[in-house]
Amino acid sequence: MTHVLETRNLVRDYHIAGGIFRKGRTIHAVKGISLAVDQGKTLAIVGESGCGKSTLARMITMIDAPTAGDMLIDGQKVDIAKEGLTPEMRRKVQIVFQNPYGTLNPRKKIGDILMEPLVINTSMKRDERQDRAMAMLKKVGLDEKHFGRYPHMFSGGQRQRVAIARALMLSPRLLVLDEPVSALDLSVQAQVLNLLADLQDEFQLTYVFISHDLSVVRYIADDVMVMYYGEAVEYGTREEVFSDPKHAYTKTLFSATPRADVESIKARLARKNAA
Amino acid sequence: MSLLEVENLVVEFQTASGPFRAVDGVSLRVNAGEVLAIVGESGSGKSVSMLAAMGLLPWTAKVTADKLQFDGRNLLGMSASERRKIVGKDMAMIFQEPIASLNPCFTVGFQIEEVLKVHEKLGKAARRARAIELFSAVGIPNPEDRLGHFPHQMSGGQCQRVMIAIALACNPKLLIADEPTTALDVTIQKQILDLLMRLQAERGMGLIIITHNMGVVAETADRVIVQYKGRKIEEADVLSLFESPKSAYTRALLSALPDNATGDRLPTIADLLSDEQIFEGAVR
Numbered sequence: 001m002t003h004v005l006e007t008r009n010l011v012r013d014y015h016i017a018g019g020i021f022r023k024g025r026t027i028h029a030v031k032g033i034s035l036a037v038d039q040g041k042t043l044a045i046v047g048e049s050g051c052g053k054s055t056l057a058r059m060i061t062m063i064d065a066p067t068a069g070d071m072l073i074d075g076q077k078v079d080i081a082k083e084g085l086t087p088e089m090r091r092k093v094q095i096v097f098q099n100p101y102g103t104l105n106p107r108k109k110i111g112d113i114l115m116e117p118l119v120i121n122t123s124m125k126r127d128e129r130q131d132r133a134m135a136m137l138k139k140v141g142l143d144e145k146h147f148g149r150y151p152h153m154f155s156g157g158q159r160q161r162v163a164i165a166r167a168l169m170l171s172p173r174l175l176v177l178d179e180p181v182s183a184l185d186l187s188v189q190a191q192v193l194n195l196l197a198d199l200q201d202e203f204q205l206t207y208v209f210i211s212h213d214l215s216v217v218r219y220i221a222d223d224v225m226v227m228y229y230g231e232a233v234e235y236g237t238r239e240e241v242f243s244d245p246k247h248a249y250t251k252t253l254f255s256a257t258p259r260a261d262v263e264s265i266k267a268r269l270a271r272k273n274a275a
Numbered sequence: 276m277s278l279l280e281v282e283n284l285v286v287e288f289q290t291a292s293g294p295f296r297a298v299d300g301v302s303l304r305v306n307a308g309e310v311l312a313i314v315g316e317s318g319s320g321k322s323v324s325m326l327a328a329m330g331l332l333p334w335t336a337k338v339t340a341d342k343l344q345f346d347g348r349n350l351l352g353m354s355a356s357e358r359r360k361i362v363g364k365d366m367a368m369i370f371q372e373p374i375a376s377l378n379p380c381f382t383v384g385f386q387i388e389e390v391l392k393v394h395e396k397l398g399k400a401a402r403r404a405r406a407i408e409l410f411s412a413v414g415i416p417n418p419e420d421r422l423g424h425f426p427h428q429m430s431g432g433q434c435q436r437v438m439i440a441i442a443l444a445c446n447p448k449l450l451i452a453d454e455p456t457t458a459l460d461v462t463i464q465k466q467i468l469d470l471l472m473r474l475q476a477e478r479g480m481g482l483i484i485i486t487h488n489m490g491v492v493a494e495t496a497d498r499v500i501v502q503y504k505g506r507k508i509e510e511a512d513v514l515s516l517f518e519s520p521k522s523a524y525t526r527a528l529l530s531a532l533p534d535n536a537t538g539d540r541l542p543t544i545a546d547l548l549s550d551e552q553i554f555e556g557a558v559r
Contacts, residue, residue, distance in 0.1 A: 048460040049431075156317075185316040185487055190531040190541035197540065212460055215490075219533035219541070256465035258490025260532055262518050265493050269514065275476070 002075035003036040004174050004206040005060065010034070010069035012055050029055040031230040032069065037223070039173070040200065042207040044221035044238075046214065046253070052230040053210050057178045060208055061095040074173065087121040094167035098179035100159035104151040110137070110162055111147040117169045132169065140165040140195060157188035161195065168199065176208045181216060193220060214257045218242060226250045277304040278449050278481040279328065279366075282342035286320070286327050286505075289335055297323045297336075299505040307448065308479040310472075312496035312513070314486060314528075320505035321485045325451050329368055330358050346448060364394045367442035371454035373434035377426040383437045384422030390444040409440040413470060432463035436470070443474065449481040456491065468495060489532055493517060501525050503553055524553045 009032040018024035030052045037043045047053045058064040059071065065081035072078065073092055080089075094117075097103045104113055114133040118124050124132075134144055140161040151159060160180060167175055177196070181189040193216065199205060211217050217224060217238075224241040226234035226249065233247040245251050286298040298320040305311045315321045327338045330350065343350045345366060350358065370376040378386060387409065388402045397405065403422070410418035413436040426434055435455065442450055452471060456464035472495060475482045484495055492499055492513065499516045501509040501524065509522040520526045529535065530542045 048462060186489070186528060187316060187531050187543050190533075190543040193533070194540050194543065213533075214461070215533040252462060256462045258461075258464070258468075258488065258494045260489040260493040260517065260529075260534060262514070265514055265517055268494065 004039050004074060006036045006072040008034050008070045010059060010071060011067045012059060013067045028230055033232050035225060037206050039206050040204045041222045042209055042220055043223045044209045044211060044217040045225045045227060046211060046217055047227035051227045053227050054178055057176050057210055061093050061176050062089060090121050091170040092172055093174045094170060094172040095176040096163050096167050096180050099183050100156055100163050103163055104159055106151050109148050109150060114166050114169055117166060121170055136165045136169060157184055157191060160192055174206045178210045182213060276347060278307050278346055279305045280342055280344040281328060282340060284324055284327060284340040286323050287337045297505050301507050303500055305481045305483060307481050310475060310482045310495055310497045312484045312486060312492045312499045313502060314492055314499060315502035316487060319502040321502050322453050325485060329362055363390060364445040365447055366449045367447040368451040369438045369442045369455055371457050373431055373438050374426055376438060377434055379426055382423050382425055387441050387444060390441055394445045409444060413440045431459055435467055451483045453485045
């Protein structure tokens with residue numbers, strides 16, 4: 001079976017132009033990442049800010065072209081630098097960004113936001129577009145009455161639902177989720193994670209889930225990749241990575257994650273009283 | 276006597292559709308040397324109640340309380356200039372977005388020395404020496420050089436350290452940290468929390484941590500207040516809150532943690548509770 005997404009030694013460099021007083025520099029944001037995700041599975045990518053995980057997401061979503069390396073979607077090689085991006089390819093991969101306050105156009109109604117991917121990438125008739133948008137609204141737990149409203153009338157969780165709905169309008173194979181719940185409250189986060197799980201079951205979606213919250217990753221991921229300074233320092237199934245972290249950075253990451261269980265509170269209070 | 280005593284605090288904002296009650300009768304007290312965590316979702320009034328205590332709300336807010344007392348002094352009847360002598364000196368606050376809460380036009384050294392100039396009336400050389408001392412206390416490497424840097428030249432974690440240094444400049448009796456680590460990575464979050472806890476223990480400060488992260492609560496607090504829609508739902512010491520939460524809302528909040536997930540779905544507050552049920556058994 002071919003993988004939905006496969007990358008081989010994906011590299012991305014950014015060149016910073018020099019000036020009169022400064023020499024130009026090259027920043028190696030992503031240094032040769034290889035990964036593979038099968039249909040209906042979730043790969044989580046974890047790392048601190050600046051480690052290249054969002055750059056990787058942009059390459060997978062075909063927003064930026066890689067400097068070197070191959071990317072295959074459904075077994076088909078993609079090179080947007082040479083061949084450009086066709087609507088067929090765009091339909092296969094969609095992305096949901098972190099901040100639902102910044103990614104919805106405040107001057108457009110929700111209905112228009114949802115129909116826009118169809119306008120750009122398909123030749124669908126207006127009635128059909130509208131029906132699809134209505135159906136999708138219900139699918140993500142919103143209502144038909146929300147169709148004519150503007151983004152500022154929604155809460156953060158509802159906006160993230162709209163962003164997810166928009167990403168799903170083209171029935172993609174692969175959905176890239178760039179920190180989709182880190183801007184949300186705990187209970188809203190739970191709702192959005194449930195929604196993502198339901199949608200994955202229903203449409204057999206493949207997720208690339210980028211996050212720095214390990215408790216969320218442990219909950220949602222099948223495979224986990226830990227990135228550090230542009231390199232994958234750890235890559236394996238969830239059980240492997242969580243039960244037996246190999247790299248020093250992964251261990252640091254685990255020990256830094258705050259634990260909310262009774263045992264660790266007791267241990268902390270005991271330490272405090274002893275001191 | 277408690278350091279900060281608040282009784283029946285109500286904060287209302289005038290909006291186009293009538294007054295909006297952001298905080299609805301919250302009472303709390305913090306003792307010296309104690310760490311209190313205030314937990315709640317956005318809109319629970321946790322930040323607004325602390326801003327009201329600091330007197331930092333805009334004039335559109337109407338603040339009333341039966342008692343608002345800091346270190347034995349009544350804050351309610353106090354004039355604005357009197358209050359400014361306390362705020363930033365004995366009672367300091369750090370905010371969620373470290374990069375946004377520093378002034379981008381001035382060096383971090385200028386910003387920390389400004390506090391010392393206003394409150395401590397120190398001379399130039401003494402201010403600089405104190406600033407260097409504070410920067411090393413919060414773990415900023417090369418403090419002499421760093422004083423001349425602008426906020427944009429520093430990382431988020433470093434900026435938060437600067438904010439903490441500024442807040443500690445006048446040895447406050449009470450430090451209020453409003454989501455101090457929400458904008459930071461987990462590894463940096465751990466460093467900042469460790470730093471706050473160390474400084475709190477060393478100086479015997481009262482510390483209020485406002486957060487929505489249950490992990491942060493578990494790692495830091497002595498006592499916890501849970502708020503929802505401007506009302507206090509529960510108050511307990513940290514162990515009993517996690518071990519045997521009394522209110523249904525706290526139970527629901529804890530079960531929505533991905534750590535505690537059983538099976539495929541996370542229980543959400545809306546699944547478990549209606550609005551009336553949330554306030555059932557709420558304390559005042």
